Each structure stands twice: as structure tokens, then as C-alpha cells.
Amino acid sequence: MIQGQPVEQLVELLKWRKELVVPALTWEHVEGQLGVAVPLGVKAISSRFPAGSFGDWINFYNPVQSVQTSTMFMGTLKSVGETLRYARQVNFEEFPYNFHPEKSGLVAWGHGDQHVYFWRAPGVADPDVEVVLYCDKHGAGWGEFSGSVPEFLVELFNDRLETEILYDEWVDCQFFSEFQEFARPGN
Template identity: 30%
Template sequence: MPSALERLQALLGEPEEAWGWPRREVWEASEQHLGVTLPADYKAFMDVYGPGTLDGYLHLDRPTGLMTPAELEDFWSLEAWRDARRGCEDLYPFPFHPDPGGLIRWGHDEHSSEYYFLASDPDPGNWEIVVGSECAEWYRTSGTFTDFLMRCFDGLDRAPFMDRAWPGGDASYEPFDM
């Protein structure tokens, strides 16, 4: 049986501008900065497709090259969210990285919802996906990055505040202009 990553690649087809090779140095620098190992399927997907947009709706992020420590901090920082959470845990029920078990952002959508890994397990393969809306609604689901995306395409898993028109009938991935 094909993995969720293989199914997703079959659905999306070959990228127009394939990144084509693992960015080991980029991931190592990011993981050293974060102090955690990122999920393997996220890195594998992003190494093939690069940063871009699924069906013009879900924007997927990753560093695009080697970065200085300040650039890594800017890319991965959730300090504003950490500040907002202080004293408002009822609005923000999850900690934000680098707090232990905190959320690590990997994307956002056209309606300003944010997509995160919940880094609460030592094994990144067991991290859950959390989606937060701009109205402080939260959705939490198990499964890997590619499991979650495939369940969205299969119509089996989605936050109630996600756009019901997404995903459309023809799945596509558009890389960001770099």
C-alpha cells in the first residue's frame, strides 16, 4: 500500500520546478535552531515541491536556503504568539515553540488560519497537527503532515472553519516565486 506521501505525490504530479534533492544543510540548521527534529514526511515533501501553495489555498512554508541565526529566528519565531498566550491560555490552549511541547508553524491558508505541528512527543513521527483560526478556534488531529493533507483531499479530516471549497477537484501545487 502506498504511503500518504506517495499518494500525495501521485495526486499532485511532478512539480513544475522540482527542488529535486534533499536540503540536508537547511534542515540541519533549522533543527539545530529549533532544538527538535522535524517530521521526515514534511521534509521529504518540501524537498520535492519546495515552498508553495496547494490549490491556491494552503500555503506551505520552509526555509529556502542556508540562513543566518537571525534569519532562522525570524523564520521560525512564534514569539508574538507566545506573548499573546501569556494570561490568555483559554484563547491559546497550546504552548508555542520554544516552550516545551510547543506548536511549530508550517503553513497558513487564505483565511488567515495557521497550521502547526504539536511537538509534544519525542518522536516527530507522532506529532499531531493543529490548525488555529484567526478567531481563536482550534482544531487538533492525529497523523503525520502528509496523512493530514491526504485526509483533506479525501474529505475525511478538516477543521470546521476551513474553506469548504478546498480542496477543489483538480489538485495542484504552485511553487512560490523565489
């Protein structure tokens, strides 16, 4: 078992470089744009992982890395929210949540071809308790993980999550790939 904080466990598990990401933006700026607080787990992965892909399955746009990655984060969040709000109008039973920027809406932090990954906005539950939600983009189900984003990713990439919604064999995808178009010296 890898020791240390979940984000450090994730860095080691995915054999990612040890340098910290040097942010160009502040969390106050990002939270001001979002209108909601960002969980500590998202802040933790943003301190270690630039914009990129976890295992080629989960795309992540670091919201504080640069203006460009923050714009991609906000644009993806807007697109996902619009799509899922429309899907909810068509079939509420398969998309029963509010989505950012709706009150207490889920905030997308990652996405892939088939799935979207969210954090629960403060006010829905205990703000000190982090929860990761995930769904099949086609309405085939939802899952919930009680823990931070780094804890979720460590469990996922160690194949310790029991879910019918997400892919199996994540242990074969234990790597992180930086999106080169967002790379900058020092990150």
C-alpha cells in the first residue's frame, strides 16, 4: 500500500512527476467565477496534476493552471450542465440532480467519452464531507463515492470500486498524460 495523503498516493500510483503545478490563477478567482466553493480534493489534484487525462479515460482541465485551462474547465462545465439539464427534461428519472449553475447543482470536474465525474456543491450535504458522483452520459446509471477526488481516483485505479457504471480493469490504465497544448515550462 502506498503511504501518505491520497493525492501523493495518486502521484505515485500513476508514476507522475513529483513537481507541483505552479498556478497562474487563484482559487478565489476560480470560486468567484463558479459561485461555489471548490472541495479540498479538487484543489489537491490541481496542485499536482496539470490539464490532462487520467488513464486516457478521465479528462481533467486544471482550473488554476492557466487562463486557457480555466476557460476549458468553465466551458466543459457549461456544456455538461446544459446537456444534462436537457436530458433531465426528457427523462428526470435518469438525470435526477441539479447541475451547475443551478442551486446546489453538481459541478463536473472530469469527463470522458462515456462518463462524467462531479463534486457535490456545498449546501447539499455537510460541506466538510466530500462526495464524488459519476454517471453514464447516456442515462444508464449513477454512482456515488464517499470521499475526495484523490481518494476516488486511488480506489478506481486500484480496481477497488464495485460499480456497474464505470469500466473494469482500471489497474491497466495507471498513468496520467498531460495535454501538451496546455503545457508550459515549469509545469
